[in-house]
Amino acid sequence: MTERVAGVTGARALVETAAAAGVEVCFANPGTTEMPLVTALDEVSAVRPVLGLFEGVCTGAADGYARIAGKPAMTLLHLGPGFANGIANLHNARRANSPVLNVVGDHSSWHLPYDAPLTSDIVSLATPVSGWVGTIDSAARTSEVTVEALAAAMTPPGCGATLIVPADFQQATVTEPLAAVPPPQAPAPFATGRIERIAKRLRDGSRSVLLLGAETLTARGQRAAQRISEATGAKLYSETFPATAERGGGLPDLDRLPYFPEVAVKALADAETVVLAGAQEPVAYFGYAGVPSLLAEPGSVRILAEPGEDGVAALEELAEALGATNASTRRREPDIQDGLPDGPLTxxxxxxxxxxxxxxxxxxxxxxxxxxxxxxxxxxxxxxxxxxxxxxxxxxxxxxxxxxxxxxxxxxxxxxxxxxxxxxxxxxxxxxxxxxxxxxxxxxxxxxxxxxxxxxxxxxxxxxxxxxxxxxxxxxxxxxxxxxxxxxxxxxxxxxxxxxxxxxxxxxxxxxxxxxxxxxxx
Amino acid sequence: MTERVAGVTGARALVETAAAAGVEVCFANPGTTEMPLVTALDEVSAVRPVLGLFEGVCTGAADGYARIAGKPAMTLLHLGPGFANGIANLHNARRANSPVLNVVGDHSSWHLPYDAPLTSDIVSLATPVSGWVGTIDSAARTSEVTVEALAAAMTPPGCGATLIVPADFQQATVTEPLAAVPPPQAPAPFATGRIERIAKRLRDGSRSVLLLGAETLTARGQRAAQRISEATGAKLYSETFPATAERGGGLPDLDRLPYFPEVAVKALADAETVVLAGAQEPVAYFGYAGVPSLLAEPGSVRILAEPGEDGVAALEELAEALGATNASTRRREPDIQDGLPDGPLTxxxxxxxxxxxxxxxxxxxxxxxxxxxxxxxxxxxxxxxxxxxxxxxxxxxxxxxxxxxxxxxxxxxxxxxxxxxxxxxxxxxxxxxxxxxxxxxxxxxxxxxxxxxxxxxxxxxxxxxxxxxxxxxxxxxxxxxxxxxxxxxxxxxxxxxxxxxxxxxxxxxxxxxxxxxxxxxx
Known part of the structure; x- marks a missing residue:
């Protein structure tokens, strides 16, 4: 990058940095303290603004966008209360490990001490739903801190990053070049020793369950899981609420682990081995008296790949280690031989x-x-x-x-x-x-x-x-x-x-x- | 109160305590972790449940209720994300000093360590908008902690209090008697020395402005302010965004301090004395380069009554000290002599x-x-x-x-x-x-x-x-x-x-x- 001679606003440096990192869409509900960022969006056409009439629309859309595009989404929100309206869907995005960059305007840094009506503790609000929270503390560092935020958001398995930008730093002129955007990171390699240890347990005929998390619910991941299942008798489940899952079109008929804990415990009760591939250890959605929080027998759980590791490759290597190289290719057609059901909807x-x-x-x-x-x-x-x-x-x-x-x-x-x-x-x-x-x-x-x-x-x-x-x-x-x-x-x-x-x-x-x-x- | 023999649920103890403190309405959007509290509302008919389809409706309604009823309102919200949806209007309620008791369910205490999907840091979310935040840590203490929360909410000038209640403590049986509810507190007395000092400045012919906050915008407060104004030439303003204000029907024609800071600065520029009666020192709504954050000349501000003090009594005593015992009673009729305006709406x-x-x-x-x-x-x-x-x-x-x-x-x-x-x-x-x-x-x-x-x-x-x-x-x-x-x-x-x-x-x-x-x- 070359030194800027004329300079741009801090807001523009931020938006250009986001664009350089692959951000193409900004789901926005801005207010007064974000006006320089809106002007920057006028100037940087690589980032498309999409208006939501409520911030929860913006954050939920950013989550859905990130899941389907596999690219980071940006939101633009107005101080603490505007951000707060987006928290519920950022909570979901956090559980989905979606890379989302939240840009939140704040009062000019020199105005903050006066506790004007909209002054609020944005950091306290953002921390519970953000893997990274930071505040721009000088216009000159805008691009550098934006890169930090994006790097955090995009490090597998991905997370929300919340970047707070006081209005004066958005407006100030910066002449620094854009900071270099690091290349997207591949999923972390998994510990290969796990493959052989888990293969051994499955080969030994232990009754087993393979629990697949979102990252392995691609077609390739499911096909590898199917081969393992056919070779070993392992029962397959998807986690109950995956961020994304490929379904249908000949993929295995993969049940989700049941929602209610009594039923989920029963589904796992038989298993001497519960193999986690990109899934968290299953826990009850809510705690009920007399029902355990951990759904699988604690001793039974074996981690094949953590979220953020390359779970698909791990499944393929496990299948390979088990000699499970061919899967059945039967494909059931949709069950509509008798036509579609009529009568009152159920x-x-x-x-x-x-x-x-x-x-x-x-x-x-x-x-x-x-x-x-x-x-x-x-x-x-x-x-x-x-x-x-x-x-x-x-x-x-x-x-x-x-x-x-x-x-x-x-x-x-x-x-x-x-x-x-x-x-x-x-x-x-x-x-x-x-x-x-x-x-x-x-x-x-x-x-x-x-x-x-x-x-x-x-x-x-x-x-x-x-x-x-x-x-x-x-x-x-x-x-x-x-x-x-x-x-x-x-x-x-x-x-x-x-x-x-x-x-x-x-x-x-x-x-x-x-x-x-x-x-x-x- | 007599010792309970059979016992009730912690949830019921909470609702009964709130009712004893004068809570009559609960604006609610509950979820699974609040079911014992909902059952308690079935049993305690003194608290009326009002359902909102979104939590921001509940918290905004609680604020409006508290402002008009002068009584505390209760909300019932579902863990961190449900609470988060209510934050924006709790931010407004905080600025209005509205007494609101937020009751937020949480996972059973023994289930929290397992980080189930809805687990969230409710305290971090609640702190920016609550004058008091607490968590029930044993069913036996439910009533006592609820009283603490309500006392905090109702101490003048009033605030939001957020009470987090794990589901197991809601369900547990308590046999303790209800904790005693302290009587409502009167506004704090103001420092009487202020009256004479401010009266002296106004008597000395200093150009002055009297800025009235919500608590003095009752008919009595405004009438006292009007007498002061007529006796001294002091200009009257209401704060720009009062929680409540009585208007019309012969009350003085009280302008609000203008919103944009340049205009507000001009409105106050003349004043050698700016007297605050229940109002905060006026600050710019947003910071703009070249415009001061403090709207009044720093040396000009004199506090007659802080929010939470008895500002109406302070105004009446000030009027008395100034010998301003009679006000004009002219009352202008609505300006509709020429009929109502027709044509395209403006x-x-x-x-x-x-x-x-x-x-x-x-x-x-x-x-x-x-x-x-x-x-x-x-x-x-x-x-x-x-x-x-x-x-x-x-x-x-x-x-x-x-x-x-x-x-x-x-x-x-x-x-x-x-x-x-x-x-x-x-x-x-x-x-x-x-x-x-x-x-x-x-x-x-x-x-x-x-x-x-x-x-x-x-x-x-x-x-x-x-x-x-x-x-x-x-x-x-x-x-x-x-x-x-x-x-x-x-x-x-x-x-x-x-x-x-x-x-x-x-x-x-x-x-x-x-x-x-x-x-x-x-």
Whole structure:
């Protein structure tokens, strides 16, 4: 890089550095303290600004974008409160190990001591959801610190990095050259000694489970896992909420480890060996009295590859070590011999219809239990697709992630299979879908309740019929009118009550292109 | 209190303690880790649960409720991510000194070490917006710690208190009696020596400004300030964004200190003495190069009463010391001799129409610059009403605060005068208005842009017409369809484009009762 003679603003140095590191999109909801950064986006056309009407849309879209593009996404947020609105989806992004660069404006450094109304402790807010947090403390160091943030975000397995930029340093002129952007890092090599030790246990006929994390849920990773399974009898599971997973199109019919801990414990109870390939040791989603937090017998767990290591290569080497070089190639066709189910919609019929009509190479963003599990059951034999799930449990992730996926891969059809309650947290995503004409068909599972909470009330010995319990788990007074909400945001909407209506509406929505919404009345 | 023989759950002890301290409403968006608390709300009917579809609705409503009811409000939120969604409006509540008790469920204490998906550092998230943060560490201490939290929240001037409650302690049986709830505290006495010192300066003919904070913006406080002003020539200002202010109905025509610092500096430049009555020393909202952060000459500021002190009594004593015992009683009538303005809507015509039609004793929640300032100009001579403003600048406050005000005072008409951009952050408030049949008329100032940001771009030397700048400050592709959004949430909606249409729609909405929305097209 050559020395700048005339100089640029610190804000421009930041955006140019991000562009040099491969950042192509900035999901933004800026305010006054980010205006120099907005002006920099005017000048640096390599970074495309995408406006969200709420910050949770921006952070969830950045997560979805990063998962599908395999590239870092940038967000632009307004001081502590604006950042705070993005935390829930940054929590999910953290669990997904998504590389996200959050750029947060702050008051001019000399104005901070006066505790103006918007002054807030951004570091305290950012730390729980960021692998790296830093503040620009001089305009001259802007590019250098931006590189630090991006390097942290992109180091496998990836993380969120939050960069706080006081307004005066955004505006100041810098003449320093851009800092050098380090090349993308390959996944860390795994410890090869593990291969032989694990191969030995599997060869010895130990009853075993192979638990695959997101990074191994590529086609190659799953095929290697399938060979291992066929050679050794190891049972395959995907982690319960993978960041991404390839599915269908002849890939193995891979169950997710069940959500409720009693069932998950049972699924793993038989296993003398639980091999983790890119997955964390499985723990109960919530703690329930009398149910263990660790789902696998502690002595049974063996790590093949940690998240951030090259789990696919590890699986392939393990397969090789086991002599498992050929897998069966049987491919089951979608189970629609008897036609698509008609009659009043049920989660099962929805799963079958959506699976049957899924276009080749679709991305399916799944949020919510009502239709999520039946869809996974039905879709193992659908056309090849990629699923995104809610990795961290902060709801309001499905629509923004679908939006981000559509921005990352405009050539792919995106489906958001979404529970009604969860959709409300970031409903403003529909507007950005309309503005960007994103190819997202949003399917709302409209059961007008927080259904999972009714189940949990029963589990806790309460009752969903108590006055507060009924009121706090019901969404039916008044019912949400989803086609009206969609119209409010510029998205064409329909309502389907039967299987035939859903199939017709979905075919039409897929043909029409652009954002579409279908309320599936349950 | 008598010893409990059978015992109750920790959750119930918490809710009973809150009820004993005067908590009557819980704005809630609970999840799995709060189920025992929901069951406790079934059992303790003194606390009314109000469901929000998004946590920012709950925290903003709690703030609005506390401001109007003068009583603490409770929120019930789900771990770190759920709490995070409420932070923006808790930031505003903190600046308003609103007493809010946030109850946040967490994983069972024994499950926390396993870093399950929803595990998060709630303390780090809560600290920036809470005057008090604590975690229940044994079920037996639940009531005692809840009292600590409530005492902190209710100590004048009031603050947010965040109480984290692991699920196991919610479920455990406690037999301890409820802890004693201390009586509400009166405002702290002010230092009486100040009265004579300030009276002396004002008597000496020093050019002076009296800046009133929210606590002195009652009718009594303003009348005392008016007497002082008439006796000494002191100019009166309200702080720019008061938590509450009584207005109209013969109260003095009190300007707010201007928002932009250059204008505010000019307003204060003349003053040799700036007397603060319940207001903070005025600082620039944002820092701009070449403009001071402190708006008043540093040597000119004199504190009459700090926030949390009895500023009204201080003003009355100051008036007394000045011999200013009688005020003029002239009362100007609303400026509608020439009828209401017709023609295409403008911020000025909207201000005049809304002021003229304001029912006696209304609450007006004002968010956004477009119509906010013209309304304040027009409404000084309207019927008596209470205004709520956005104290902290985290947008998305107006609709939830209006909802909370309506729950606090069901006998009063609430008007939400709301900019379109800001409304989107917590748009889900409309649903709770519909569910609770809250008497809130929402008036959306629909200019389809982040208008303030265009002004700020110009101030920063950028241009609102650059490609990114135009895209990130415009809301018109597609335009939001507000009546459709309202219908989606069960709220009747209309659109008005002229003065006559607005007057007709507003009269009709006020007559109809319950929640109503009018899009005011600008």
């Amino acid at each position: 989660p099962t019929s929805i799963g079958r219809i959506v699976s049957a009509l899924l276009p080749e190479n679709a991305v399916v963003s799944v949020e919510g239990g009502t239709c999520g599990y039946p869809f996974f059951t039905a879709s193992a034999h659908a056309a090849r697709h990629t699923t995104l799930t809610n990795t961290g449990g902060a709801i309001g992730q499905g629509l923004p992630a679908a939006l981000g996926a559509a921005i990352a891969a405009p050539e792919r059809q995106v489906i958001a299979l979404q529970s009604d309650g969860s959709a409300q947290y970031t409903i403003q995503a529909l507007w950005t879908m309309a503005r960007e004409q994103a190819d997202v068909v949003t399917l709302i599972a409209s059961n007008r309740s927080y259904s999972i909470l009714r189940t949990e009330l029963n589990r806790h010995g309460g009752s969903p019929s108590g006055p507060a319990s009924a009121s706090l788990t019901s969404l039916d007074h008044p019912p949400l009118n989803w086609p009206a909400l969609a119209a409010g945001y510029g998205v064409p909407g329909q309502r389907a009550e039967t299987g035939d209506e859903l199939a017709r509406a979905l075919r039409q929505a897929l043909t029409a292109g652009g954002p579409q919404l279908i309320e599936m009345v349950l | 911020p000025t015509s909207i201000g005049r129409i809304v002021s003229a039609l304001l029912p006696e004793n209304a609450v007006v929640s004002v968010e956004g610059g477009t119509c906010g300032y013209p309304f304040f100009t027009a409404s000084a001579h309207a019927a008596r009403h209470t205004t709520l403003t956005n104290t902290g600048g985290a947008i998305g406050q107006g609709l939830p605060a209006a909802l909370g005000a309506a729950i606090a005072a069901p006998e009063r008409q609430v008007i939400a005068l709301q900019s379109d951009g800001s409304a989107q952050y917590t748009i889900q408030a409309l649903w709770t208005m519909a569910r609770e049949q809250a008497d809130v008329v929402t008036l959306i100032a629909s200019n389809r842009s982040y208008s303030i940001l265009r002004t700020e771009l110009n101030r920063h030397g950028g241009s609102p017409s650059g490609p990114a700048s135009a895209s990130l400050t415009s809301l018109d592709h597609p335009p939001l369809n507000w009546p459709a959004l309202a219908a989606g949430y069960g709220v009747p909606g209309q659109r008005a484009e002229t003065g006559d249409e607005l007057a007709r729609a507003l009269r009709q909405a006020l007559t109809a009762g319950g929640p109503q929305l009018i899009e005011m097209v600008l």
